[in-house]
Amino acid sequence: MPFSPAPASLLRALSERGYAEPTPVQAAVLQPDSAERDLLVSAQTGSGKTVAYGLALGSTLLGDAERMGPGRAPLALVIAPTRELALQVQRELEWLYQAAGARVLACVGGMDARREQRLLSAGCHIVVGTPGRLRDHIERGQLDLSAIRAVVLDEADEMLDLGFREDLEAILDAAPTERRTLLFSATLPKEITGLARRYQKDALRIAMSSRDEPHRDIEYRAMPVAPHEAERAIVNILRFFEANGAIVFCATREAVRRLQGNLLERGFAVVALSGELSQLERNRALQSLRDGRARVCVATDVAARGLDLPDLGLVVHAELPHDAQVLQHRSGRTGRAGRKGVSVVLVPYNRRYQAERLLNTARIEATWTPPPSAEEIRNRDQARLASETLLTEPATEDDLVGARALLADRSAEDVAVALVRLHRSLLPSPEELTPQPERSQAPARSTERRQPRPANDGPSEAGGGGDGSVWFRMNVGRANNADPRWLVPFLCRRGHITKAEIGRIEIAERQCRVEIARHAAGRFSSSIRRPDTQDRHIRIEEERAGGRPAPKRAGPPRAKPAVG
Incomplete structure (x- = not known):
């Protein structure tokens, strides 16, 4: 079997679960040069590492036997960063070691500590827990580490990110020095390699992923x-x-x-x-x-x-x-x-x-x-409906009776329409979204610095630039400290546009004019009509063809507006 040389009881558990081939990290920990050694493994989350270190512990915990002896003090300790991951690891190790007769306990924050204490007192083989709860049980004398043969640190980088270094060091210092230490981490920054140097002996490094490597799947x-x-x-x-x-x-x-x-x-x-x-x-x-x-x-x-x-x-x-x-x-x-x-x-x-x-x-x-x-979603719904198993499964006699009764009163098209309606009624309705400009679909960005143009250098006709743009005016100007450095981000926020979609900016004493690319003007116009809680006093209006309307008299305060 590809998972050899794992113990026979673990091989049976893998077979019952439908495991046919090991993942790369599982195969690596089963190599002869990995046996009974400390391991420093960099493997991405989801690579099958829980089963990997479960298999790696097999020979350490079972030796040549197929089943564990009576559960007393734990033989292995697995440390995980979160409650959810610890409980998940417990479930994985339970089925993997079920045929071996192992008792696997979880000790995690947020659960009943007194119940955990009673279970520990009753004896077990493997303990899985979070750093804080495990340290608390150790310091209270409720978790006996004297028989520990192996310690596993799962997602070690996350545990350090979450501030568990002191807890980890306290747990590792309390465990017997003659033990295996298996350290699994998605990345291996210097903090992790430093921890490995301190607590591991002649560790075999297994690199299944590199730092910052994207997930290939x-x-x-x-x-x-x-x-x-x-x-x-x-x-x-x-x-x-x-x-x-x-x-x-x-x-x-x-x-x-x-x-x-x-x-x-x-x-x-x-x-x-x-x-x-x-x-x-x-x-x-x-x-x-x-x-x-x-x-x-x-x-x-x-x-x-x-x-x-x-x-x-x-x-x-x-x-x-x-x-x-x-x-x-x-x-x-x-x-x-x-x-x-x-x-x-x-x-x-x-x-x-x-x-x-x-x-x-x-x-x-x-x-x-x-x-x-919405149209793409409706098309995909139609394709999914066409491939539904309801349409391909053999009909029973009851199905045929019901179908013939429907077709006696309705046409086949009516029945098909009812099926489509029923299918749609079970799904949330798609949303209609504002069409996007073509240029926003390619990751290109203009690097030119935009400079405001003089007021007498305007477009050829009001309401639209000669180069395919639309002009808007705002009721702020130099008297209000209007400046492109805050106008540009303000316009992007209020109008839901990008910097590249803003053209010329003309700043007068009490007003300014802004050129918006024509393909973005509709989106900009729709967005600025919505109430703005941050800058209620700033008004933006599209210029009408044939003239430039004067701004309304109710002007803004002279202080520089806040643009968020």
Whole structure:
């Protein structure tokens, strides 16, 4: 069997689970030169590393035996950064070691510590836990490490990012020095290699991934969108891909609550994960995703650390990640264990350059496309309906009786129309989005510095420039400290346009005129009509053909306006 030389009881468990071939990291830890050694493994999340270190521990815990002896003090300790990951690891090791008769306990924050104490006292073979809870049990004398033969640090880079270095060092110092130490990490920054040098002996380094290496099984898409249409775009993305599981990342708890509410209102089966939820609420949300009652999870970065959800085929970045590492960590929730996944980055028009720089830093080649349109979604729905198993399964006698009764009173076309309507009624309706200009679909950016033109150097006719542009005027000028340095970002924010779509700016004493590219003028005009809570006193009007209307007399204060 390809998984040899793992113990026979583990091989049976793998066979029953349908494992035919090991993943690269699983094959690497089973090589003869890995046996009974400390291991320093860099492997991406979702590469099958939990089973990998479970197999690597097999000979250490079982030797030549097929089953464990009576459970007393634990023989192995697995440390994970989050409650969710620790509980997931416990489940994985339970089925892997079930035939070996192993007892696997979890000790995690947010759960009943007294119950954990009773289970530890009753004896076990493997303990999986989070750093803080494990250290607490050790210091209270409730977790006996005297028999430990191996310690595993899972997602070590995340544990250091979360500030667990002191807890990790306390646990490792308390464990017997004669033990195996297996360190698994997605990346190997100097903090991790320093930890390895201190606590590992003659460690074998297994490099399955390099630092900042993009996930190969993930298709990246960048989708420019008007900021006010971001939530509608998310609706269409979820509808277009129709993944069995999807996670949408937001920056704050408030954004999570708002988006979850909007998606629920539109008919999606959605749950939320944020730091304010209790452990019971988090467990219920995760169980809903695992058993299929919910198909979408809206979460913050912190709440989603260490999540491993089955069949997660889609990740949506509702807000741009802060850096390349966050982008890769979020996206790594999909494309796991050989499965393909899609990661969609929503890019507000006025943050195009920031998104390009983020993708370049992460060394990710994303396909730039507009969000799916309502028409594209309806076409895809039609194709899905045509391939439904309902249309291909053999008919039963009851099915034929019902079909003939319908066709006795209705035409075949009427019945087909009813089927299409029924199919649509079960799905959230797609959203109509503002068409995007062609130029926003290619990641190009003008590098020329824009200079304001003199007031007497205007367009050939009012209301539109001779080069395919539209002119707008604002009721602020030099008297209000109007300056291109704040006018440009203000116009991008208010009009949902990019810097490249702004042409000439003419600044007079009490007003200014702004040239907007014609392909963006409709979007700009629609956006500026919406109320603005930040700068209510600033008015923007499109110039009418045939003349330049004077601004209304109710002028703004002379202080420089705040543009956010």
